[in-house]
Amino acid sequence: MDDDMHVFVKFNSxxxxxxxxxxxxxxxxxxxxxxxxNIKTGEVRIIFAGKELHDHQKLKDMDIQNHTVVHxxxxxxxxxxxxLHLQKVSTNASDQSDKSSVPTYFVLCRRVCGAVKPGKLRxxxxxxxxxxxxxxxxxxxxxxxxxxxxIQGVCHTQGCxxxxxxxxxxxxxxxxQDHDHVVPLPLVRNNFLKVSCMTCLDDDSNPxxxxxxPSNHAMCVSCxxxxxxxxxxxxxxxxxxxxxxxxxxxxxxxxxxxxxxxDVHHFGIMGRENYERYKQFGAEECLLKMGGVLCxxxxxxxxxxxxxxxxxxxxxxxxxxxxHFCVLCxxxxxxxxxxxxxxxxxxxANSRLLSHxxxxxxxxxxxxxxxxxxxxxxxxxPQCGTPIEKSGGCxxxxxxxxxxxxxxCWICGTEWTPDCQDNHWFG
Amino acid sequence: MAATxxxxxxxxxxxxxxxxxxxxxxxxxxxILQWKLIIRPLMPPFNNGAFKIELSFxxxxxxxxPILTFQxxxxxxxxxxxxxxxxxIINAANWKPATxxxxxxxxxxxxxxxxxxxxxxxxxxxxxxxxxxxKFMKNATEHTTKHASG
Numbered sequence: 023m024d025d026d027m028h029v030f031v032k033f034n035s036x037x038x039x040x041x042x043x044x045x046x047x048x049x050x051x052x053x054x055x056x057x058x059x060n061i062k063t064g065e066v067r068i069i070f071a072g073k074e075l076h077d078h079q080k081l082k083d084m085d086i087q088n089h090t091v092v093h094x095x096x097x098x099x100x101x102x103x104x105x106l107h108l109q110k111v112s113t114n115a116s117d118q119s120d121k122s123s124v125p126t127y128f129v130l131c132r133r134v135c136g137a138v139k140p141g142k143l144r145x146x147x148x149x150x151x152x153x154x155x156x157x158x159x160x161x162x163x164x165x166x167x168x169x170x171x172x173i174q175g176v177c178h179t180q181g182c183x184x185x186x187x188x189x190x191x192x193x194x195x196x197x198x199q200d201h202d203h204v205v206p207l208p209l210v211r212n213n214f215l216k217v218s219c220m221t222c223l224d225d226d227s228n229p230x231x232x233x234x235x236p237s238n239h240a241m242c243v244s245c246x247x248x249x250x251x252x253x254x255x256x257x258x259x260x261x262x263x264x265x266x267x268x269x270x271x272x273x274x275x276x277x278x279x280x281x282x283x284x285d286v287h288h289f290g291i292m293g294r295e296n297y298e299r300y301k302q303f304g305a306e307e308c309l310l311k312m313g314g315v316l317c318x319x320x321x322x323x324x325x326x327x328x329x330x331x332x333x334x335x336x337x338x339x340x341x342x343x344x345x346h347f348c349v350l351c352x353x354x355x356x357x358x359x360x361x362x363x364x365x366x367x368x369x370x371a372n373s374r375l376l377s378h379x380x381x382x383x384x385x386x387x388x389x390x391x392x393x394x395x396x397x398x399x400x401x402x403x404p405q406c407g408t409p410i411e412k413s414g415g416c417x418x419x420x421x422x423x424x425x426x427x428x429x430x431c432w433i434c435g436t437e438w439t440p441d442c443q444d445n446h447w448f449g
Numbered sequence: 450m451a452a453t454x455x456x457x458x459x460x461x462x463x464x465x466x467x468x469x470x471x472x473x474x475x476x477x478x479x480x481i482l483q484w485k486l487i488i489r490p491l492m493p494p495f496n497n498g499a500f501k502i503e504l505s506f507x508x509x510x511x512x513x514x515p516i517l518t519f520q521x522x523x524x525x526x527x528x529x530x531x532x533x534x535x536x537x538i539i540n541a542a543n544w545k546p547a548t549x550x551x552x553x554x555x556x557x558x559x560x561x562x563x564x565x566x567x568x569x570x571x572x573x574x575x576x577x578x579x580x581x582x583x584k585f586m587k588n589a590t591e592h593t594t595k596h597a598s599g
Contacts (some may be wrong), residue, residue: 223455
């Protein structure tokens with residue numbers, strides 16, 4: 023910590039910088055405020071991060087650094103009889119600022135650092151949006167701060183008295199402005215125990231992402247990014263009723279499969295562009311699951327819900343690009359003739375099903391060739407129609423799409439039966 | 450890259466561990482994604498054989514499983530003529546990123562020792578294994594001597 027630094031004190035709607043040093047205490051700030059405002063020291067109260075501060079507390083122990091903003095107001099200050107150890111006050115008496123073994127929160131700083139960074143928890147009043155609120159109870163767990171209304175507080179902004187605190191996070195990676203808030207990542211933690219990453223096997227990664235399974239399987243942040251990207255590209259994210267489009271722990275245990283990442287902000291670790299893709303894929307999967315279709319028009323991909331009339335005629339006009347297409351074959355609308363894909367066979371069947379994923383196809387100039395290669399090398403899953411390539415092994419196929427997983431026979435193109443096993447399991 | 454870091458560590462660990470049924474394990478020509486090794490089964494009818502195996506890891510490893518092929522022919526119901534083997538642990542549907550290559554090799558040796566005739570890739574061998582065990586043992590021993598002695 024610099025010896026010469028400034029703390030900003032908000033008092034009576036003005037903000038004044040106060041010079042402090044590494045050994046300054048809260049008492050020094052109170053004295054300074056009382057001097058400049060000509061009031062008694064006993065009438066100055068200081069609030070920081072949802073807590074009232076007391077004289078004996080050193081600023082550095084309270085995580086008050088250069089340019090940190092604290093709030094002061096006039097009121098009777100009562101020093102507690104036994105010194106309070108609020109916050110993460112050093113438990114072993116050593117005054118050395120050895121922070122390497124102190125747990126930290128981690129945040130995703132998208133705008134400035136573009137990375138996972140240590141973060142700091144701050145509290146403000148929902149009513150006046152000022153940090154001049156004292157909480158009545160300390161948060162015990164993540165849900166206390168992520169759910170509104172669990173923790174109450176008393177706001178000391180004049181005329182506010184709002185009882186509702188709001189918790190937010192700031193990034194420690196850069197010097198931020200007042201309203202420079204970042205998203206917390208509750209699953210990312212310090213790796214004090216030298217747990218090895220289940221993916222790259224390194225045991226000195228820090229921080230690590232800990233999955234919510236009973237075994238607390240962990241991955242380093244860069245492996246988690248690769249894991250998410252791989253699962254995203256192969257459409258292996260699954261729909262979870264409360265969390266949405268998400269992943270579970272890839273560990274062995276039966277419990278791992280139901281240990282989902284419930285806070286999807288963690289997927290922001292993939293970076294802005296892939297996070298946008300993630301959101302788009304999630305929306306597409308949701309739409310398909312609800313019986314909608316994606317417009318097969320080049321570079322369109324508009325999501326469309328079918329109305330009763332469409333159910334009859336299979337004719338859809340895309341409101342975005344104006345393409346008239348057939349719901350069954352996803353080709354240009356062909357009139358009243360029976361659609362060639364009713365029987366789900368042959369080349370046409372493949373092309374129909376390809377267009378489930380026709381979004382942004384024009385991005386590739388090899389589009390036509392790709393489509394024809396896919397037609398040649400794949401067969402459609404009999405249930406969802408996704409083109410599937412058989413890269414080896416037996417004839418028993420399982421659709422790799424997370425929302426389908428249909429078990430079928432490569433030869434018959436229908437559901438896998440004991441007959442398939444008896445007659446042509448391996449060709 | 451996660452694959453390189455991890456495979457270097459895995460290869461080191463396997464060499465250090467010195468599994469008795471594995472010999473000459475190495476990455477090919479400084480390509481850590483391609484391994485070759487020799488399996489020496491401990492139980493008859495394959496215990497006099499040395500079987501060359503290739504392991505090919507995708508760049509997406511360990512999010513995708515490795516592909517394992519026999520370079521030496523083996524008389525086994527679960528390995529086809531091309532050297533492909535149906536090993537559930539590296540099946541895409543069962544694959545877990547936490548599965549280590551050592552476990553894959555353990556599973557492979559277990560399958561060599563105890564064929565699974567109910568999931569065959571060569572049904573005629575499965576039939577022979579189930580119905581005429583002594584004939585199977587004799588054929589497999591001869592086949593091993595002819596193709597895999599070393």
